[in-house]
Amino acid sequence: MKVALEDLYQQLIMDHGRRPRNFRVLQDATHHLEGYNPLCGDRFTVYLKIADGRVADVSFQGSGCAISTASASLMTEAVKGKTEDEVEKLFEAFHAVVTGKRAPDAASLGKLAAFAGVAAYPVRVKCATLPWHTLKGALAGSKQPVSTE
Amino acid sequence: MSATRTATVNTSRGNALDVARVRADFPALHQQVNGRPLVYLDNAATTQKPQAVLDALLGFYSRDCANVHRGVHALSQRATDAYEGARETVARFLNARPREIVFTRGTTEAINLVAYSYGSRLSPGDEILITELEHHSNIVPWQMLAERTGARLRVAPINDRGEIILEEFQRLLGPRTRIVAVAHVSNALGTVNPVEEICRLAHTYGARVLVDGAQAVPHLAVDVRALDCDFYAFSGHKIYGPTGIGVLFGRWELLEAMPPYQGGGDMIRSVTFEKTLYNDPPYRFEAGTPHIAGAIGLAAAIEYVTRLGLEEIRRHEQQLLQAATRALEEIPGVRIVGTAAHKAAVVSFVLDGVHPHDVATVLDHEGVAVRAGHHCAQPLMERFGLPATTRASFALYNTLEEVDALARAVRRARELFD
Numbered sequence: 126m127k128v129a130l131e132d133l134y135q136q137l138i139m140d141h142g143r144r145p146r147n148f149r150v151l152q153d154a155t156h157h158l159e160g161y162n163p164l165c166g167d168r169f170t171v172y173l174k175i176a177d178g179r180v181a182d183v184s185f186q187g188s189g190c191a192i193s194t195a196s197a198s199l200m201t202e203a204v205k206g207k208t209e210d211e212v213e214k215l216f217e218a219f220h221a222v223v224t225g226k227r228a229p230d231a232a233s234l235g236k237l238a239a240f241a242g243v244a245a246y247p248v249r250v251k252c253a254t255l256p257w258h259t260l261k262g263a264l265a266g267s268k269q270p271v272s273t274e
Numbered sequence: 275m276s277a278t279r280t281a282t283v284n285t286s287r288g289n290a291l292d293v294a295r296v297r298a299d300f301p302a303l304h305q306q307v308n309g310r311p312l313v314y315l316d317n318a319a320t321t322q323k324p325q326a327v328l329d330a331l332l333g334f335y336s337r338d339c340a341n342v343h344r345g346v347h348a349l350s351q352r353a354t355d356a357y358e359g360a361r362e363t364v365a366r367f368l369n370a371r372p373r374e375i376v377f378t379r380g381t382t383e384a385i386n387l388v389a390y391s392y393g394s395r396l397s398p399g400d401e402i403l404i405t406e407l408e409h410h411s412n413i414v415p416w417q418m419l420a421e422r423t424g425a426r427l428r429v430a431p432i433n434d435r436g437e438i439i440l441e442e443f444q445r446l447l448g449p450r451t452r453i454v455a456v457a458h459v460s461n462a463l464g465t466v467n468p469v470e471e472i473c474r475l476a477h478t479y480g481a482r483v484l485v486d487g488a489q490a491v492p493h494l495a496v497d498v499r500a501l502d503c504d505f506y507a508f509s510g511h512k513i514y515g516p517t518g519i520g521v522l523f524g525r526w527e528l529l530e531a532m533p534p535y536q537g538g539g540d541m542i543r544s545v546t547f548e549k550t551l552y553n554d555p556p557y558r559f560e561a562g563t564p565h566i567a568g569a570i571g572l573a574a575a576i577e578y579v580t581r582l583g584l585e586e587i588r589r590h591e592q593q594l595l596q597a598a599t600r601a602l603e604e605i606p607g608v609r610i611v612g613t614a615a616h617k618a619a620v621v622s623f624v625l626d627g628v629h630p631h632d633v634a635t636v637l638d639h640e641g642v643a644v645r646a647g648h649h650c651a652q653p654l655m656e657r658f659g660l661p662a663t664t665r666a667s668f669a670l671y672n673t674l675e676e677v678d679a680l681a682r683a684v685r686r687a688r689e690l691f692d
């Protein structure tokens with residue numbers, strides 16, 4: 126099966142890969158953690174400000190490929206204002222879609238549905254999920270950098 | 275059919291390589307990937323195998339399969355002859371003696387063997403000297419040795435072109451330097467290091483030199499006597515042979531004085547519960563049933579490249595290297611990493627604003643197989659301030675048309691991300 130490259134590199138992903146949103150250090154972060162993919166060198170730090178059990182603010186910094194950068198950027202947009210439970214559910218839904226276990230569902234995923242094309246590129250799944258694993262580790266209060274390997 | 279295939283390899287010495295004929299020897303090259311003809315440019319990771327190697331493996335398993343050095347029956351004799359014959363082939367290939375050739379799982383195991391066995395004589399304050407461009411497998415075993423013995427690991431720097439700075443290297447040598455470990459050819463940059471000069475310098479301080487030849491043997495003729503190295507390691511799978519088999523050459527006087535690396539069958543002369551007498555090299559270092567088929571396959575691979583002629587291979591690959599360098603340099607935003615004066619056919623590059631991983635995905639889409647990442651040389655990547663590069667590495671069966679396909683695919687990546 127030949128998948129078009131454009132299915133992977135959708136406009137939304139290209140846009141966020143080039144101009145990531147919330148790309149800064151969060152000065153008053155309550156949580157932060159580094160995530161690293163030793164195979165390709167992607168390295169991000171995710172910053173979180175949790176207030177009243179919700180994500181009051183979130184940002185990230187670092188460098189990586191278009192997929193991981195866009196994923197981090199869209200993730201920060203998606204989780205802002207959500208409770209930790211909601212974030213967890215969103216990650217589960219996102220993970221199921223990028224690993225091809227579930228069809229994308231715009232109603233529950235919103236813009237994150239753009240990553241459905243990743244499922245056709247198994248080696249790129251880690252790029253898409255690295256920011257999320259890092260976010261999860263930060264929420265859990267981990268101090269150990271997250272690694273994909 | 276396979277027999278005629280192996281018979282049709284180009285035997286014309288001194289002439290240019292007949293690439294079309296050579297390609298017919300490699301079944302794996304003739305396939306489509308993502309709807310395009312495969313352009314395999316990940317040869318530094320591993321090479322495809324010629325029919326002659328596949329035939330040798332199948333021949334062993336379908337006719338001569340038996341254990342070596344133990345049976346008195348016919349098949350065991352044939353297996354032993356073939357296995358020891360493979361050792362002789364490797365010895366001729368490196369200009370060594372058969373008893374100086376130890377079969378290992380690969381380069382990594384060969385280096386670990388030396389670090390463990392020869393390294394056991396190091397003491398606190400001794401020094402091990404490596405360089406900035408080494409593969410992890412020529413870094414980590416020495417770090418482990420340093421940790422075990424209290425020896426100190428020192429690192430000779432490279433310049434911006436990716437060449438070892440010989441003056442700095444020389445400055446780091448001293449009376450405490452016991453081991454120098456250096457790649458013959460860099461897998462990430464393609465640099466061919468001045469190994470002969472390095473051996474000469476190291477020997478003036480009485481240090482022993484291990485050369486990591488993983489990326490050298492497929493591309494240039496290696497003569498361990500001319501290099502005057504003490505150990506030389508390489509992997510079968512990078513020179514068109516099977517995975518899981520590799521070679522350690524060690525100077526006889528050194529091997530003879532070295533303790534075993536692993537214990538087991540075949541490496542002993544006699545065993546009682548009180549005392550075990552070890553066998554002589556190379557068997558002392560080959561505990562357990564070896565990769566018999568692998569050694570036989572490796573010998574077939576060596577015979578294959580020898581028949582084509584390493585000089586012819588080198589000339590052909592240099593053409594590819596020049597063409598690829600030129601074609602990539604013409605693409606705006608491309609920067610080649612590793613511009614040594616003396617290079618093997620490896621081109622590492624970065625494309626402005628496009629991550630190497632994305633470049634590799636686009637290339638794969640066009641049927642072009644390359645590697646993106648740190649190439650198991652993280653300290654080297656750090657030296658260049660890069661998280662990763664895209665690497666195209668060439669072999670004897672690659673063509674100028676494939677260089678064009680590479681350049682086209684890189685242009686496509688540039689357009690897509692523009």
Ligand SMILES: Cc1ncc(COP(=O)(O)O)c(C=O)c1O
Pocket residue numbers: 318319379380381382383409411412457459460461486488489509650
């Ligand atoms: C320069 C160099 N040294 C060592 C190795 C390790 O070889 P192997 O994995 O076959 O043991 C490689 C292969 O990647 C290499 O390129």
